[in-house]
Amino acid sequence: WKRYDLLKIPIGPGSVRVPCEQDVPLPFQRSHDRTHVLVSLGKVPAMGLRRYALTETTGQSPASSSDCLQVTPDHLENRFFRLRLDETGAIVSIWDKRYGREMIAEGARANSFQIFEDRPMANEAWDIDIYYQNKTIELKELVSSMPVEHGPLRGGLKQQRKFLSSQILQYIYIYDEIPRIDFITEIDWRQHQTLLKTAFPLNLHSTRAAYEIPFGVIERPTHWNTDWDKARFEVAAQKWADLSEGDYGVSLLNDCKYGYDVKDNVIRLTLIKSGIDPDPMADIGLHRFSYALYPHSGDWRIGGTVRMAYEFNYPLMLYPMAGPPLAGSDDSYSFVTSSSDNLVVETVKKAEDRPGLIIRVYETYNQRGHASLIFGEKLKKAVACNCLEEEQGPVDFHDYTLKFYIKPFQLRTFYVEF
Structure with missing residues (x-):
């Protein structure tokens, strides 16, 4: 399928070179750390490429109107969503402007980091016993929260948290053209025999959740009505899990974390499991990973979850090239x-x-x-x-x-x- 996405181009100090069409630079912005420029690309052919000439510029994007991107420590907003955050940095509301829907359950806190004591009866590096939930800590200590990017293509909020000797750094990004909320995360984890999850209590009702597996999708119940339902409290999945009701749903995407659980209306993703046997230092150290929230109409099929998950995991790649124009009239090839x-x-x-x-x-x-x-x-x-x-x-x-x-x-x- 044709892709619309942001391309990251490494840059140095001073002027930057960005793709252009008819000698006009495409919309772009510098990343908050000034190491990349983000360029808005559209209609990149399926399994193919599109070639652009580069032009040098010293300013910001010519399409620099970022009125639709608003970022403060307790508020993020674009043309798709309006997010409200509380004093702990958790999300207490996501209003979907497209469908007039509130995504987060009333009175709940989303993107909430939950920490559990994890001491399974056996196979500590692999097993999670259901009683891990008996000892739960919800991380509410927010060290700092500050806007780092403000359009025209992306808005970003930087949050720093602390749990004992562990540090959590996270960037929450919203986009001008992409209906997705990204959580780019870096954790220096120092705690043993703990399980770290992020939780999203959703304003949805469904008795079943869908999970991507290799070359397919499985469904699991969201209730514990029977012993065998209760035994399947953690589900292995690949790029996404989804909770949908009749006309609306939310997918939780990931780029390398494959343990989900969905109970009632709460979808959670397992981030870290730091057992001590057989490796006493398992998961201790620096972790870098990303996950994303993707609200959509209908179920995961109608909403296009499969494609969005691929796009989240496989961003556009930059490849320098030279030579005559490609066969296509728009200098593209599929x-x-x-x-x-x-x-x-x-x-x-x-x-x-x-x-x-x-x-x-x-x-x-x-x-x-x-x-x-x-x-x-x-x-x-x-x-x-x-x-x-x-x-x-x-x-x-x-x-x-x-x-x-x-x-x-x-x-x-x-x-x-x-």
Whole structure:
């Protein structure tokens, strides 16, 4: 799919070079630490690239009107959301302007750091016993909170917290064009046998939550009505978990933390587990990770959670290049595009024992039907394969298009030559 995102370009002191169109610089802003410039890019082709000329500038973006981005220690606002924070730095309200919805449960505190004593009966490095919740501390000590960025593309709030000898540094970012709230986090953790989670009590009602697993999605109950429901209190997931009711939902995305739990209307993400056996220093030291809140209409399918999670985990990359214009009229190129919203090209790699490429795609919505891949080069050969890259039979292809049938959550592999 075509991407809109912010590109980070490293810079030094003085003037900066930013991409331009028709000799006009694209919207940009300097990062708070002055090490990068953020540039607004749109319509970057699927699995491809778009080339821009660079122009030198010394000022701020020509589109520097940041009236829609407001940042104070207790308030963040853009065209999508209005956030209110209390004196501890927790979020007490997120108003979604698009749908006229309050996201946070009444009287609750979101992005709240919760600390638990973690002493499981066995396998301390791996197991979490359900009774960990009997000893809970909610971290309320906010050392400082200050705005660090204020548009035109991004607004940021820097928060510092302390728990005993551990330090938590977090940047909360909102965007002018991206309907997502990012939490960029750095923790120097010094406590043993503790479990650290962040919690989001949501203004939603659903008896089931959805979690991404490899090449698919599973659902788990949000209640403990039975013993087997209660036994599944922690769920392993990949890039996201989602809680949705009929016409609205919220996804919690992550870039490297894979333990979730959802009980009733509260969705939590496990951040640190510092056991002492077999490694007495497990998780002690510096951690850098990010998670994000993504409110959306409908459920995770309608809301586009799968795509947003990919975009959160795989930001646009800068690649210097030279040479003549690309084949496309807008100086862009797409290697491969899928025909359906529910189809993801997960892998492109060189074949192990042949000159061509291996393409792996999977279905994300639990739906079946006909699909196609449109390549940027003319196909000479295409065959279906298994995951060991062994040929399984012919596949329908003509010129630039490969057609096939896919089942719910199916992973399909093809060998192609151009």
